[in-house]
Amino acid sequence: AQSVTQLDSQVPVFEEAPVELRCNYSSSVSVYLFWYVQYPNQGLQLLLKYLSGSTLVKGINGFEAEFNKSQTSFHLRKPSVHISDTAEYFCAVSDRGGGYQKVTFGTGTKLQVIP
Amino acid sequence: EAGVAQSPRYKIIEKRQSVAFWCNPISGHATLYWYQQILGQGPKLLIQFQNNGVVDDSQLPKDRFSAERLKGVDSTLKIQPAKLEDSAVYLCASSFPGTSASGPDTQYFGPGTRLTVL
Numbered sequence: 001a002q003s004v005t006q007l008d009s010q011v012p013v014f015e016e017a018p019v020e021l022r023c024n025y026s027s028s029v030s031v032y033l034f035w036y037v038q039y040p041n042q043g044l045q046l047l048l049k050y051l052s053g054s055t056l057v058k059g060i061n062g063f064e065a066e067f068n069k070s071q072t073s074f075h076l077r078k079p080s081v082h083i084s085d086t087a088e089y090f091c092a093v094s095d096r097g098g099g100y101q102k103v104t105f106g107t108g109t110k111l112q113v114i115p
Numbered sequence: 116e117a118g119v120a121q122s123p124r125y126k127i128i129e130k131r132q133s134v135a136f137w138c139n140p141i142s143g144h145a146t147l148y149w150y151q152q153i154l155g156q157g158p159k160l161l162i163q164f165q166n167n168g169v170v171d172d173s174q175l176p177k178d179r180f181s182a183e184r185l186k187g188v189d190s191t192l193k194i195q196p197a198k199l200e201d202s203a204v205y206l207c208a209s210s211f212p213g214t215s216a217s218g219p220d221t222q223y224f225g226p227g228t229r230l231t232v233l
Contacts, residue, residue, distance in 0.1 A: 049221075102171060
């Protein structure tokens with residue numbers, strides 16, 4: 001079974017400051033990893049995903065994440081946040097088994113950018 | 116390209132009543148998902164369709180929830196009868212199936228239906 005832990009339920013940060021949203025996963029097999037963003041009253045939108053290869057993954061809106069297999073982590077970072085980044089961010093994991101691939105989501109981290 | 120459409124956007128019902136949600140996926144997307152997102156939690160998969168066949172419904176409370184996708188396009192999710200704990204946002208997503216070698220399919224989400232059960 002796979003699981004995702006997002007330790008921080010809320011992260012306040014001042015505008016133009018850097019931010020890191022933490023994500024740890026658990027799985028008995030190799031995994032794919034994702035970050036999604038959810039703006040108020042909207043559905044989820046894919047920010048970035050790790051499939052294989054380089055452990056540093058770049059996504060949309062200036063976000064990036066680094067896969068660390070030894071620490072089973074996939075933390076999301078942005079060097080300088082904007083007000084428009086205020087949203088909820090979900091980390092998700094899917095195992096690499098063939099055929100059907102189920103995605104499991106974390107509980108989310110609310111990023112509040114303070115002007 | 117039109118996104119995933121869902122209706123209604125909001126619904127308020129009393130417990131023991133019935134409710135239905137509708138989803139129209141992105142054109143050409145064979146895979147359709149229904150998720151339940153309770154306040155403060157991440158989305159939980161209820162059911163996944165591949166065309167009009169069910170791939171996974173292991174977390175669907177089948178005594179009260181049902182879903183169908185008769186023509187392999189749009190889908191409805193029904194709750195009958197509703198309980199207080201069913202209050203949540205119900206998200207529909209769709210994806211275009213690739214090969215397992217290309218990694219998991221990117222899911223595109225609709226705006227969701229917020230259900231309040233009183």
